[in-house]
Amino acid sequence: MFDYETIRLIWWVFIGVVGIAFALTEGFDFGVGTLLPFIGKNDVERRVIMNTVGATWEGNQTWLILLGGAIFAIWPAVYATLFSGLYVAMLLVLFSLFFRPAAFDYRSKIEDPRWRNSWDWSLFIGSSLPPILLGVLVGNLILGLPFHFDQDLRSFYEGSFWALLSPFALLCGVTGLLLTTFHGALFLKWRSEGAIHARAVTVVTALGPMLLFALAVTTLWVFVGIDRPEITQMAATDAPSNPLHKTVIAKGATWFQHFMAYPWMWLAPIAAFVGIGLAWLLGKGESRMGAFIASSLGVVGVALSVGFALFPFLLISSTDPGSSLTLWDGTSSHSTLLLGFWITIIFLPIVLLYTRFVYRIMWGSVTEATVLKDSHTLY
Amino acid sequence: MFGDDIVMLSRMQFGLTALYHFLFVPLTLGMTFILGIMESVYVMTGKQVYKDMVKFWGKLFGINFAMGVTTGLTLEFQFGTNWAYYSHYVGDIFGPLLAAEGWMAFFLESTFVGLFFFGWDRLSKVQHLTVTWLLAVGTSLSALWILIANGWMQHPVGAEFNYETLRMEMTSFADIFFNPVAQVKFVHTVAAGYVTGSMFVLGISSWYLLHKRDLGFARRSFSIASAFGLASVLSVIILGDESGYTSGETQKLKLAAIESEWETHPAPASFTVFGFPDQENEKTDFAIKIPYVLGLIATRSLDEDVKGLKDLRDESVGRIKSGMVAYDNLQKLRAGDKNPTIKSRFDEHKADLGYGLLLKKYTDKVVDADAATIAKAANDTVPKVAPLFWTFRIMVACGFTMLFIFAMTFYYCATRVADQKRWLLRMAVWCIPLPWIAAETGWFVAEFGRQPWTISGILPTHMSVSSLSADQLWFSIGGFALFYTVLLIIEMYLMLKYVRLGPSSLHTGRYCFEQQPA
Numbered sequence: 017m018f019d020y021e022t023i024r025l026i027w028w029v030f031i032g033v034v035g036i037a038f039a040l041t042e043g044f045d046f047g048v049g050t051l052l053p054f055i056g057k058n059d060v061e062r063r064v065i066m067n068t069v070g071a072t073w074e075g076n077q078t079w080l081i082l083l084g085g086a087i088f089a090i091w092p093a094v095y096a097t098l099f100s101g102l103y104v105a106m107l108l109v110l111f112s113l114f115f116r117p118a119a120f121d122y123r124s125k126i127e128d129p130r131w132r133n134s135w136d137w138s139l140f141i142g143s144s145l146p147p148i149l150l151g152v153l154v155g156n157l158i159l160g161l162p163f164h165f166d167q168d169l170r171s172f173y174e175g176s177f178w179a180l181l182s183p184f185a186l187l188c189g190v191t192g193l194l195l196t197t198f199h200g201a202l203f204l205k206w207r208s209e210g211a212i213h214a215r216a217v218t219v220v221t222a223l224g225p226m227l228l229f230a231l232a233v234t235t236l237w238v239f240v241g242i243d244r245p246e247i248t249q250m251a252a253t254d255a256p257s258n259p260l261h262k263t264v265i266a267k268g269a270t271w272f273q274h275f276m277a278y279p280w281m282w283l284a285p286i287a288a289f290v291g292i293g294l295a296w297l298l299g300k301g302e303s304r305m306g307a308f309i310a311s312s313l314g315v316v317g318v319a320l321s322v323g324f325a326l327f328p329f330l331l332i333s334s335t336d337p338g339s340s341l342t343l344w345d346g347t348s349s350h351s352t353l354l355l356g357f358w359i360t361i362i363f364l365p366i367v368l369l370y371t372r373f374v375y376r377i378m379w380g381s382v383t384e385a386t387v388l389k390d391s392h393t394l395y
Numbered sequence: 396m397f398g399d400d401i402v403m404l405s406r407m408q409f410g411l412t413a414l415y416h417f418l419f420v421p422l423t424l425g426m427t428f429i430l431g432i433m434e435s436v437y438v439m440t441g442k443q444v445y446k447d448m449v450k451f452w453g454k455l456f457g458i459n460f461a462m463g464v465t466t467g468l469t470l471e472f473q474f475g476t477n478w479a480y481y482s483h484y485v486g487d488i489f490g491p492l493l494a495a496e497g498w499m500a501f502f503l504e505s506t507f508v509g510l511f512f513f514g515w516d517r518l519s520k521v522q523h524l525t526v527t528w529l530l531a532v533g534t535s536l537s538a539l540w541i542l543i544a545n546g547w548m549q550h551p552v553g554a555e556f557n558y559e560t561l562r563m564e565m566t567s568f569a570d571i572f573f574n575p576v577a578q579v580k581f582v583h584t585v586a587a588g589y590v591t592g593s594m595f596v597l598g599i600s601s602w603y604l605l606h607k608r609d610l611g612f613a614r615r616s617f618s619i620a621s622a623f624g625l626a627s628v629l630s631v632i633i634l635g636d637e638s639g640y641t642s643g644e645t646q647k648l649k650l651a652a653i654e655s656e657w658e659t660h661p662a663p664a665s666f667t668v669f670g671f672p673d674q675e676n677e678k679t680d681f682a683i684k685i686p687y688v689l690g691l692i693a694t695r696s697l698d699e700d701v702k703g704l705k706d707l708r709d710e711s712v713g714r715i716k717s718g719m720v721a722y723d724n725l726q727k728l729r730a731g732d733k734n735p736t737i738k739s740r741f742d743e744h745k746a747d748l749g750y751g752l753l754l755k756k757y758t759d760k761v762v763d764a765d766a767a768t769i770a771k772a773a774n775d776t777v778p779k780v781a782p783l784f785w786t787f788r789i790m791v792a793c794g795f796t797m798l799f800i801f802a803m804t805f806y807y808c809a810t811r812v813a814d815q816k817r818w819l820l821r822m823a824v825w826c827i828p829l830p831w832i833a834a835e836t837g838w839f840v841a842e843f844g845r846q847p848w849t850i851s852g853i854l855p856t857h858m859s860v861s862s863l864s865a866d867q868l869w870f871s872i873g874g875f876a877l878f879y880t881v882l883l884i885i886e887m888y889l890m891l892k893y894v895r896l897g898p899s900s901l902h903t904g905r906y907c908f909e910q911q912p913a
Contacts, residue, residue: 071510074506075502075506078505078506081471082494082498084471084475085471085490085497086494086497088482088486088489089491089493089494090490092482092562095482096475096479096482096483096861097479099474099476099479100477100479103861103863103867104870106472107476107871110469111878113465114468114882116465117462118882118885121457121461122885126892167729168561169483169561170479170483170862171479171483172862173862256557256559257560258559258560258561348491348564351564352487352488352491352564352565359494359495359498363499363502367502370502371502374506374509377514377518378517390516
């Protein structure tokens with residue numbers, strides 16, 4: 017069907033699609049959860065906010081689970097190296113995600129205000145820590161991670177959790193949080209009325225410029241302040257996956273030159289800035305769905321920028337550049353990629369179809385009247 | 396290579412978090428089906444009480460489901476965080492199965508669970524019923540894929556080692572999917588989930604009947620649970636026996652350890668019901684045996700041997716020696732030696748490469764192992780007998796006790812006198828924990844019995860771990876202990892609160908605590 021080289025490239029695209037779906041959908045869930053304790057001033061308002069994502073957050077979170085599963089299946093060496101190398105950071109992501117299901121499902125089951133308040137803050141932690149940590153992770157993907165493989169292809173990691181928190185990575189963490197919060201505020205603005213709606217507009221108005229500024233600084237920093245490794249010699253793009261069969265120099269063409277070499281890649285950062293700029297302008301005014309679509313374009317642009325920038329790398333090693341993993345030598349076998357291709361081609365449309373059905377059924381704003389009417393069944 | 400403590404801590408963490416996850420999974424498996432049955436009755440009869448049943452039992456299901464989601468995330472992270480070499484070595488086979496689970500099952504469950512709870516007024520009756528069944532199908536499909544993955548760890552088929560990429564790669568997806576061990580395990584495990592849901596509903600309904608509350612509601616729940624439970628528990632037991640048969644063919648060491656069968660006895664082998672396994676002296680004290688039964692279970696015949704542990708260990712010695720040859724030639728291949736005889740020597744012995752890797756625990760070079768080292772490694776292939784022997788018997792005892800309960804409750808339901816059999820109702824309440832005990836001990840037998848391997852015969856456990864430090868492991872174990880304890884307390888508190896409230900928690904005005912005295 018497809019030769020090894022083609023299917024490797026297809027899978028790079030597919031995993032990008034799953035990652036983008038995660039950033040788009042879980043992105044606004046994270047944002048809504050982050051804003052919950054601030055925009056909701058009383059119990060009913062908070063329930064309104066939670067129920068704007070109540071019926072769909074779980075499906076959205078599945079994109080993250082699928083992302084993990086797909087990386088395991090398609091790029092096993094990446095999965096192994098990243099998750100074990102960033103052990104403490106990954107567990108912190110996991111622990112913060114623990115707060116979410118219980119906060120959604122348990123919060124409104126007991127009427128005590130202290131109980132409900134604790135869960136509101138739990139949801140805040142579970143919705144704000146992951147985007148920060150994932151932002152830090154993306155920053156470190158750009159900077160490179162200190163790992164190497166031995167002769168048995170066992171990966172060893174030489175860094176620590178604290179070493180991940182460099183100024184650049186922290187900036188990426190802040191940008192991540194700003195991005196999800198901005199995106200979530202636009203979602204909330206769209207799906208609510210009255211006071212909550214008005215407060216969401218205030219948040220959008222304030223966060224827009226901050227987010228654009230953070231993105232601009234990040235971009236500039238990447239272009240002028242960080243080295244980009246370069247592959248000088250490697251096995252064929254359809255050779256068996258073994259990362260040790262190539263030579264990489266630590267300091268090659270800059271990130272800027274990399275984008276200049278593939279001019280079409282500029283579309284991604286342009287989409288990011290245009291989308292978020294437009295979302296800000298529209299979001300300040302009356303637009304509901306339009307502003308949200310603009311910010312979705314922005315989120316897609318940010319995600320694509322990261323993927324394009326790294327291409328063809330998946331994981332860069334800062335200590336042993338030759339151990340870096342690329343989409344040509346970090347994949348599963350040809351037959352596994354083909355199997356995964358068929359599963360995806362069949363199930364991706366089905367999943368999108370029924371997800372769309374659920375969104376359509378749950379369409380419309382959530383209001384205080386809805387929450388009060390279904391007080392014992394809603395979150 | 397790594398200190399024993401890293402391997403020990405990693406195993407402890409995986410074992411505890413997996414067993415903890417499986418406190419919630421079987422109830423989800425069973426409850427979704429029971430909800431589907433109840434709602435089908437509602438749609439067919441139009442009786443409000445069945446809708447109330449779906450909503451009330453659905454509330455309890457929801458409390459449990461949140462924990463299942465939370466703890467399931469851990470498992471997906473954990474292969475990478477703690478078993479990195481495993482993930483590299485078998486990701487080509489294990490990864491796609493997990494990804495398939497995501498596409499086919501997780502999305503179905505998690506997308507429709509929201510509609511199940513919040514879609515009542517937005518969907519037609521039949522639409523909502525469809526949603527409930529899709530949720531049930533999703534949970535069982537999830538079990539299908541993860542048990543195919545686990546079945547492959549027990550009996551790895553359809554894959555071979557690739558010396559260029561230094562890992563196992565898939566050769567036949569069909570072989571992996573139709574792996575007999577996986578298929579049997581799947582039915583055995585989901586049926587055990589259905590039993591768990593049934594026992595849960597049965598026990599709680601019995602409690603309402605004992606307290607003479609919400610009788611109509613409780614009786615209907617009780618009879619659905621008893622009928623579904625009886626069918627399920629029979630499947631569990633039959634498939635459990637089938638499991639014994641497939642183990643007899645594919646996992647002889649595990650089976651021999653469960654039976655504390657040290658020697659190979661002349662066919663047909665007898666079954667040890669009770670006894671005290673003595674690992675050191677390799678015998679079973681005070682054994683009570685039933686003639687013929689083990690031979691029948693394991694071989695389905697009266698003239699085939701069931702091999703004892705000592706003979707199986709001797710077979711391991713031979714395979715370790717063959718594995719050393721494979722390892723030696725692999726080193727040469729990797730160094731770039733293109734001599735075709737090396738490749739053919741390697742291919743001849745590569746099925747035993749995993750046995751060669753067992754030696755890595757004692758010598759990094761593998762090829763320099765002497766007879767004493769080989770004997771030590773061979774001894775490692777014999778699992779610890781006593782824990783397997785006992786947990787297996789606890790599981791079986793729980794199974795048969797539940798068979799008794801479901802048979803009796805079903806019979807008394809059919810004869811419409813179940814309410815009056817207070818001893819049976821009390822027994823049903825007290826036996827609520829049994830399906831969990833059976834499920835946890837069952838997984839213990841399956842996983843502990845596979846040691847010293849993560850992938851049976853292919854990859855030893857001590858090779859599979861990540862390159863971590865003990866500090867990192869203590870950090871994560873501490874975190875899990877903290878979060879899981881707090882969450883469990885909260886979950887139990889909510890569960891008990893809603894069980895006590897009963898259907899009155901729906902605020903329909905029709906149930907106990909809600910009716911004003913006339």
